Structures are given as C-alpha cells and as structure tokens.
Amino acid sequence: MAASKRKQLHLTAFMRPVSLHSGAWRYPSSYPDANFNLTHLKTFIRRLESAKFDAFFMADHLAVLNMPTEALKRSHTLTSFEPFTLLSALSQVTTHIGLAATASTTYDEPYHVARRFASLDHLSNGRAAWNIVTTGNPESSKNFGRDDHMEHSERYKRAREFYDVVTGLWDSFADDAFVRDRESGVFVEPSKVHTLNHKGDFLQVKGPLNIARPVQGWPVIIQAGQSEPGRQLAAETAEAVFCSPRDLEAAKALYKDIKDRAVAAGRDADAIKILPAALIIVGDSFEDAQAKRLKLDSLVHYDTAIASLSVALGTDASKFDPDGPLPEESEMPDTNASKTGREGVISLAKKEGLTVRQLAGRYGGYSGLAFVGSPEDIASEMEKWLDEGGADGFTVVFPFLPQGLEDVTDRLVPVLQKKGLFRIEYEGTTLREHLGLKRPGNKFFE
Numbered sequence: 001m002a003a004s005k006r007k008q009l010h011l012t013a014f015m016r017p018v019s020l021h022s023g024a025w026r027y028p029s030s031y032p033d034a035n036f037n038l039t040h041l042k043t044f045i046r047r048l049e050s051a052k053f054d055a056f057f058m059a060d061h062l063a064v065l066n067m068p069t070e071a072l073k074r075s076h077t078l079t080s081f082e083p084f085t086l087l088s089a090l091s092q093v094t095t096h097i098g099l100a101a102t103a104s105t106t107y108d109e110p111y112h113v114a115r116r117f118a119s120l121d122h123l124s125n126g127r128a129a130w131n132i133v134t135t136g137n138p139e140s141s142k143n144f145g146r147d148d149h150m151e152h153s154e155r156y157k158r159a160r161e162f163y164d165v166v167t168g169l170w171d172s173f174a175d176d177a178f179v180r181d182r183e184s185g186v187f188v189e190p191s192k193v194h195t196l197n198h199k200g201d202f203l204q205v206k207g208p209l210n211i212a213r214p215v216q217g218w219p220v221i222i223q224a225g226q227s228e229p230g231r232q233l234a235a236e237t238a239e240a241v242f243c244s245p246r247d248l249e250a251a252k253a254l255y256k257d258i259k260d261r262a263v264a265a266g267r268d269a270d271a272i273k274i275l276p277a278a279l280i281i282v283g284d285s286f287e288d289a290q291a292k293r294l295k296l297d298s299l300v301h302y303d304t305a306i307a308s309l310s311v312a313l314g315t316d317a318s319k320f321d322p323d324g325p326l327p328e329e330s331e332m333p334d335t336n337a338s339k340t341g342r343e344g345v346i347s348l349a350k351k352e353g354l355t356v357r358q359l360a361g362r363y364g365g366y367s368g369l370a371f372v373g374s375p376e377d378i379a380s381e382m383e384k385w386l387d388e389g390g391a392d393g394f395t396v397v398f399p400f401l402p403q404g405l406e407d408v409t410d411r412l413v414p415v416l417q418k419k420g421l422f423r424i425e426y427e428g429t430t431l432r433e434h435l436g437l438k439r440p441g442n443k444f445f446e
Contacts, residue, residue: 006420009386010273010393010435011413012100012240013048015041016058016086017077019404020397021279021366022308023299025076027400034401036079038089044405045090048097051409052423054434055098055129056090057222057242057395058083062107063139068318071307084116091124098431100129100222105162106155107135107144110205113162114169117219118211126215126430130166131222131242132233134159136338138314149336156229158202163221163237165205167443168196170218172208174445194444216432217439226254226340235261239437240273242395244344244368251276251369251390273392273435276385279370281399282407286373293372296399297365302357305364309356312341312363322357325349366397379415386421 014020018034018041025032034040045056060083064072072078083101091099099120103113113130121128134155141149150158174192181187196207223230223238234241235258245251251274259269281296283289310317314335320327326349335342348367349359371378385391398404416422432439 007386008423009382009391009416009421010054010240010275011422012055012057012098012242012275012393012395013044013053013405014059014277014395014397015044015056016060016080016083016102018044018401019076019399020277020368021296021300021399022075022304022364023296024398024400024404026299027296029403030400031402032076035076036081038081038086040401041081041086042090042093044401045094045097047405047409049094051413052426053097053396053409054393055100055127055431056087057100057129057131058087058102059131060102060104060133061137061140062104062135063137063143065137065307065311066139067307067311068303070303071301074301074304084120087120087128088123091120091127094124094127096127096426096429096434098127098129098220098434099124100131100220100431102131102133102224104133104135104140105159106150107140110162110165110169110203111207111209114166114209115211117166118170118209118214121214121216121219122212126432128214128216129220129222129240129431131224132159132163132237133224136341137311138336152227152336152339153229156225156233159233160236161200161202163233165196165198165200165203167218167440168198169205169207169209170214171442171444172196173213174442175213178212192445213442216430217442220431220435220437227338230340231258232261234258234272235267236265238272240275240435242275242277244277244340245390246344246348246369248385248388248390251385252388255389255391271437275393275395276391277368277395277397279366279368279372279397279399280378280394280408280412281370281372281404282375282378282411283372284374286377289372289374292399293370297361300361300364302360302364305360306356308363309345309360312338312345312367314338314342317356317360320356322360323355326354326356326359366399368397375411375415378412379419379421382416383419383421 087099138149177192198205222240223234224242
C-alpha cells in the first residue's frame with residue numbers, strides 16, 4: 001500500500017496593510033511607503049510567488065479609523081489602494097499566486113461584487129478569492145448615506161442572503177453558453193442563460209450577470225468572523241477562514257467548532273481551510289528575533305496605542321485609568337463594532353492581568369498570535385499546529401518590509417519545504433488547485 005502523502009501547510013500573505021504593526025514603517029531599513037507604493041508591492045508579490053505562497057490577501061476599510069488626529073498622524077495605513085484596482089494590476093505581473101480581496105456585504109451590492117470578482121478571476125486566469133465581511137467599523141455608515149451602522153445580527157443575516165445572490169449570479173451562464181458560431185451568427189445559447197429573479201428579505205436582484213462564469217466556477221470564498229453568527233456563516237459558506245486565535249488550545253477549539261458546523265451543514269470538513277493570522281519574526285535565534293520585536297514595539301507611540309485599543313474595544317479607552325485594570329464589560333457602553341475584537345481584549349486583560357496602558361501597548365503594536373525565533377523553531381511550531389488540529393496553514397503577518405517578508409520567503413520557507421510541510425512547486429494554476437478545493441458545479445445547469 002502506498003504511503004499517504006504528508007499533510008502540508010497553506011500560506012497566505014496578509015498584505016493590506018502590508019503590516020498590521022503600527023511601528024512597521026519606522027523600523028530601520030524598512031520602506032515607510034510600502035503600503036502605497038506600486039513598485040514595492042509588485043516586488044513583494046513576485047517574491048511571495050517565488051516562495052510558492054497560496055495567496056496575496058487584502059483586507060479593506062470603508063472609512064478612516066475613528067481615531068484622534070494625534071493617532072492618525074502616525075498611521076502608515078491612512079492611505080491604501082482599493083483592493084480590486086491593485087489586484088487587477090498585480091494579476092498582470094504574476095501567474096500563479098492567488099489574489100484575495102475583501103468586499104463588504106453591508107455597504108456594497110451583490111451585482112457589483114459578483115461583477116468585480118468574476119472580472120478578477122478572468123483577468124488572473126482563475127486566482128481570485130472573495131473575503132466576505134459585514135464591516136465592523138461603525139464609521140463606515142456615514143460614508144454611504146446612513147446615520148447608523150446596521151445591527152450586528154442583521155449584518156450577518158444580510159451577508160448570508162448576499163452570498164446566495166452573488167454565487168447565483170456567477171452561475172448565470174453555463175460553462176459552454178458562449179458558442180460564438182460565426183456561420184449561424186449565434187454568439188450565446190439562450191437556453192444556457194439563467195435569470196436569477198431573487199427577491200429576499202434584504203435584496204432584490206434580477207440578473208443575469210453580464211460576465212461569463214468565472215474560471216474557477218466561483219472565486220474562492222474566505223470568511224473572517226469569529227463571533228457566533230460569523231462561525232455559522234463560515235461553516236455554511238467559507239472555503240478558507242481567516243481567524244485570530246491567541247494560542248494553540250484556542251485554535252484547536254475554533255478549528256473543531258467550525259469544521260463540525262460545516263459537517264452538520266452537509267459539507268466536507270476538508271473543504272474548509274482554517275488559516276489563523278500569525279506575526280512571524282525570524283532571527284538567528286530566539287534572542288535575536290525577540291530583540292527585533294522589542295525594537296519594533298518600542299516604535300509605537302502611546303497616542304497610537306490607546307487609539308488602537310479604543311478601536312478594538314469599540315469605545316473610547318482614553319477615558320479609562322491608564323494604570324488601572326480594564327473596566328468590566330458591564331461598565332462599558334455597548335458596541336455595534338466587532339464583537340470578536342472586544343472579547344479578545346477582555347480575555348487578554350484577564351488572562352495576563354494587564355493594565356490599560358499595557359493593553360494599549362499590545363494593541364498599538366500587534367496583539368495576536370506571533371511566532372518569534374529561528375527558522376527551525378518557527379517551522380517546528382507551525383508543524384505542531386498543523387498536526388494537532390489547530391490550523392491548515394497560516395495567514396502570515398509581516399513585521400516590517402522588505403526585510404521581514406524576505407526573512408520568511410528566503411529563510412523560513414526553505415525549512416518548511418525541507419521538512420515536507422510546504423510545496424516546492426505549484427501543482428496547478430488556480431487558487432482552488434493550490435488549496436485542494438473542488439470547482440463548484442453550476443446550480444442551474446449541472
């Protein structure tokens with residue numbers, strides 16, 4: 001009997017912003033304008049493709065973060081490219097790496113989203129992915145003619161219907177609908193065109209889409225929520241989950257929960273990949289890598305730190321005693337922002353007994369999962385997460401660029417490849433092939 005193939009990691013690169021650490025642009029030898037420089041971004045994605053990364057992932061914001069001017073003036077993410085515009089450009093300088101963009105189900109329309117992703121999938125020959133978000137920043141509503149942000153549970157109900165509409169629009173044409181018969185003069189076979197005629201609780205869309213079915217059938221579906229409705233949405237719809245567990249035990253619980261929900265929804269557990277975000281700082285040793293992190297953290301100004309904590313909590317943390325403990329949740333105003341974000345802050349504060357000032361320092365830098373050490377040590381830790389059911393791979397967060405990215409592609413990836421944990425070459429050309437995902441059949445013609 002042939003030996004079973006070693007399970008391998010999937011790696012995506014978190015690239016909007018190019019670093020989630022607010023001190024990244026100040027780090028010695030880093031590119032201060034890395035987040036908004038096309039020349040740099042083309043170099044970064046080519047390097048990631050050379051290292052055989054699965055995908056280049058772009059988050060998105062529909063409003064400037066609600067921070068005081070003293071904090072905003074220090075932010076390297078205040079100006080960023082619109083994801084579809086940038087990824088369309090990057091699709092023309094790459095051939096294999098996946099291109100994942102975020103699009104909101106609260107502040108966009110399904111016809112727009114379906115067209116943009118179908119276009120990107122055709123432009124890239126099958127490498128597009130849609131990160132479904134409901135938008136956690138309440139300030140976004142004011143940029144779209146609304147005074148108030150849609151309530152949390154309602155956002156997720158709309159998102160579920162939105163997904164059905166978008167995927168229905170992608171299936172507007174059978175794969176062989178466009179016959180282009182010069183002799184008969186028939187360009188498209190009418191019997192292979194489906195009009196959606198959707199009328200739901202939130203959306204009304206006639207269809208059909210005016211773009212041929214995407215190369216992948218559907219672009220890969222990514223979901224990023226960890227709240228109760230977010231997990232259920234992921235289980236029902238997602239093919240990759242971007243998440244932020246703080247440690248292996250929390251990751252294993254999340255991994256099992258989402259996979260179990262997917263099975264209960266009639267799906268194959270392997271058809272959904274769990275990819276936690278992880279800041280990776282590579283050094284010659286743990287001490288060397290830790291020194292890099294301490295230097296990076298020292299570049300975060302307190303104005304930025306307390307503002308970042310406020311965003312995570314969904315309330316103004318500057319009013320709290322900086323040297324006292326975080327107030328109980330019952331003492332904070334309710335929030336319509338990210339529930340997961342607030343829960344994470346409260347959990348961290350209680351677990352480590354941190355003051356508000358110490359918490360602010362974490363959130364002003366990077367407060368999530370981090371692998372810090374030598375390439376060998378980090379590879380072993382990633383292997384442990386893979387083998388113990390904590391992850392199917394990782395969404396890599398870079399500490400600073402270009403060196404932090406090059407440390408991963410040039411030092412960590414070869415170790416992962418040597419251990420048999422990561423591909424040496426791409427085995428296909430589409431993102432679905434990279435992730436081991438089936439091409440979905442057409443709802444209306446298969």
